[in-house]
Amino acid sequence: MAERVATGRVNDVPARASRSVGEIIRANLFTRINAIIGVLLIMILAVGPIQDALFGGVIIANTLIGVIQELRAKRTLDRLAIVGAARPVVRRDGYAVEVDASEIVLDDLIELGQGDKIVVDGVVAEADQLEVDESLLTGEADPVVKQPGDQVLSGSFVVAGGGAFTATKVGREAYAARLAEEASRFTLVNSQLRNGIDAILRFVTWLIIPAGAALVVSQLMVNRDDVPEAVRRMVAGLVPMVPEGLVLLMSVAFAVGVIRLGQRRTLVQELPAIEGLARVDVVCLDKTGTLTEATMEVAEVLRLEADAPVEAVLGALGTAEERPNPSLRAIIEAFPHQPGWTVHSRTPFSSARKWSGATLSDPSGGTATWRLGAPEVVLPAGDPALVEADEYGARGLRVLALARDGVPVALVVIAQRLRADARDTLRYFAEQGVAVKVISGDNALSVGAVARSLDIPGADDPVDARTLPEDPDAYADAVERTTVFGRVGPQQKRDLVKALQARGHTVAMTGDGVNDVLALKDADIGVAMGAGSPATRAVAQIVLLDNSFAALPAVVGEGRRVIGNLERVANLFLTKTVYSVLLAIVVVLAQVPYPFLPRHLTLVGSLTIGIPAFFLALAPNAERARAGFVGRVLRFAIPAGVLAAAATFGTYLYARGLYDDLAAETSAATLALFLVALFALAVIARPYTWWRAALVAAMGAAFAIVLAVPFLQDFFQLKLVGWRGPGVAVAIAVSAGALLVVTERLLDRLRTR
Known part of the structure; x- marks a missing residue:
């Protein structure tokens, strides 16, 4: 590693959140206006008296003020950018360690998991159902399945599965770095x-x-x-x-x-975002992590098959997922892994599929394929359990269905707590004439119940996004009049944002998960949570480092x-x-x-x-x-x-x-x-x-x-x-x-x- 650093084979592209000191001084000193005033100042100094040259002193003082204030802002911005930066996991000397992206060297083996941003170019060395979204680079929305030997490019991110890749191009040789060589976020x-x-x-x-x-x-x-x-x-x-x-x-x-927003632990990655959010007239909110706390807990398990080993299976499924989402973390806490259960193959969770699964063998040697996910996706149409799932959803609870070989086995009911600051923040937006749209991958009834508890207008009529019309005009009309949307996939979130923009709205999108990245990227203003995935933080203009939705009114x-x-x-x-x-x-x-x-x-x-x-x-x-x-x-x-x-x-x-x-x-x-x-x-x-x-x-x-x-x-x-x-x-x-x-x-x- 030391040899590679010494020879410059290190990822040395600065993650610039602000202009350099030299750029700040030049930008404030060498301006067209200062050039005009400078010429006139020289003319006055040539004929005197000094009293008539006072206007030159005003320009110098103003320029110094500009430089000092921007340097203060630079220090604030750089400090917060370090806090919010992605820290990839690298395997060195047999150990997995977190490092700054700038510390990656050529041939490093970098681990990947759901939500990770790929920070350098490389070749896949390990792949476990690895799916990568390259839309930020290619514009193609569909995830790409990666196998060992496939190339991965910096600027893309993992949407499902996991693996590892070997860094082959770092620093200014990496694909995203070549595209952004001249870019500055300030x-x-x-x-x-x-x-x-x-x-x-x-x-x-x-x-x-x-x-x-x-x-x-x-x-x-x-x-x-x-x-x-x-x-x-x-x-x-x-x-x-x-x-x-x-x-x-x-x-x-x-x-x-x-500086003021930095004191509130809010990272402004692009200055127009301060102005842009003030012009927003529609805010699209992801429910989980924004209106509700990211942490969850299992409230109830409703058995649909009396003798099924539900607790043991849930524990095994939790173990099978390398990077569990909040729902699966709640299940892992409630149902620890039991000995004797073996994972033979697995399908990691993705927002597009809305389920995860695995083929498991039990202590007796029996083998079955289990799925855990959205009831309307996992269960067959018309199944009576769907009615019960809707009843729980109408109370604001999240429901997951567990099925074995396509047969319903149980419903897992998960409770979420509302954020203490959500109601006041939503009231602020209502008073300011800013419309709120709640967009979630959860069941529409469940999302509607949460929205009702927060007194969001229009929460009584939630819509399942899969039922929205395909005609562009009818689609835009439906999006315009609807407030709460459930079962929204990543591409649909993006489509909803675009439909609102097509109707003349200035749209802000908040989110914390990899399923929000496309919508965050296309919204006029993207707002990510600091605890969200590295991919969401990378594309957002504003990052709320304290994960507090209540910081938005300050912005x-x-x-x-x-x-x-x-x-x-x-x-x-x-x-x-x-x-x-x-x-x-x-x-x-x-x-x-x-x-x-x-x-x-x-x-x-x-x-x-x-x-x-x-x-x-x-x-x-x-x-x-x-x-x-x-x-x-x-x-x-x-x-x-x-x-x-x-x-x-x-x-x-x-x-x-x-x-x-x-x-x-x-x-x-x-x-x-x-x-x-x-x-x-x-x-x-x-x-x-x-x-x-x-x-x-x-x-x-x-x-x-x-x-x-x-x-x-x-x-x-x-x-x-x-x-x-x-x-x-x-x-x-x-x-x-x-x-x-x-x-x-x-x-x-x-x-x-």
Whole structure:
């Protein structure tokens, strides 16, 4: 083994749950926005003074914040990923030991059992009814029976039986690793929010290019005798057009979400899952392990044949299964193996078959084939025992039928306990308007009884999935109107998810067993339990490491916080972009000096956007996620930006007629712009809490301090002259602010209608 490690024949592909430190620094530092701001910063540093370069400090601070928050999220994500990672069993020196997937070396003999994920490529050395699902690689849903000498590929998983295989390709040579060489789970790909912000940035770019070019020419012409002043005014017009903090705050908000959920032992394997679960309107729940506890106990054995050795047979069947499921573990605990019983051949349990079996010989030498599984599969149609099985099922009990050579022998009744947190979690989803579908491989009556005990609407009419119509439209209609489904196979779970998606639903699927993998993979959001099979954890976007269904509302809450808060701050950033572009246009048309220096807009932007946006982006927010993010942002930003630009330029023109001092004109325009932007902040900050009101008041007080303190007046080159100019600025700004409030309420009413 040491020789193989030394020569690099080790499975060294990192199970990356996050970006590397270098990638995080590069992603936050080398951005298009930072490049634009950096060029403008160099221009200002060349002409001075340093006060006009303050906007560069804001970018540096924001970038550092982004890097620090994402590094914190990386540590959380990596730590949780290690906890939830698959640990294959390897035979070395005659012993079977658990190792990390990264510790596997070439020629290792790796054991396989039901639910195991195959982590490297290899050749089957031992096979005991081994069935492997390769659908994640090939798209073929049917399991493949593997015999010694057959190839197995990394990325597939075991659905039945067991065995062992020899590792022939490890690390970057393995099949799944070659497919995923460039993949990173810490990603914002396919995020509606990210797509919306990208669309906004494209819109902004098209505005900035012509407006910025015209402003450059205009200021050089107006200030031809003072080129440094022209450069300062030109940069002042260009800097606020760039929504420099919008993408940063989105990354920070997601990173903080990862940290918060990590504290709840919830592993987010793909960042869009935080947002995606907040948009979900249908949650498909597997009953066992989600609504009920995974542990079970035998409640009763109903004999159908008086003299049958039921207890001994159940003990022998339990011994025959190498990796028993929860039902069989309960049987093993109740009926230990008795001496004298020998297993000659066996068929392991699979979710598709819904039974397991074995050929057994008893102490007297008699041989028979026994099956244990779903009554409607094991027993012949019309058997009276099916009626009794349904009666138990209607009480919420799980029933297994035991048959010998096709003849019914006994019914094994198994009890499950409801999860203590299930009722509250289901109530939360009902209050939030999220429909619940219970999908289980158990008897439909039994699943319906459990659902009724949890007060799930529609639980009185459970449906056996085998009776669903084959016509796609009729199938989708049935899935839409039904809440509880029983006897659902792995492929049917996948079909149910696809049918709901075809009807326009955003679907989340929860599960813990290998029979849930296909549905988890195809759902919009897959949620796996930490104690579930390695295969389910591998394909899910969210893993609940404490196996607590009650953690889902916290994930929904984080998603809503991210979506709702980023919409708020996007309104602020886009308002600044709109009024900056409009001011540039009217300045070009009027052929006057741009009314601001960079320091003025840095001050206004920091107090009305930068600082409050940081607090608003991380605040609690329970608003429901809605479609139409871009449209809503533009419906606010455009009128708000137009009013801000009109009030500012109107004040500037009035001040130019009143004063013969550019500093006094700029101060009056800055006062007007700040007040309108403060009005916009006040509108966006609603609904008010004490801290939101205090935030708006603090920003207003900070600006007042700048106007009152002589040193700050000189530093920011702001000095209000007399009462007439400032009075007109306040009057115009208050009028524009009032009009903004009225406009926003009218738009709200139109949206409501």
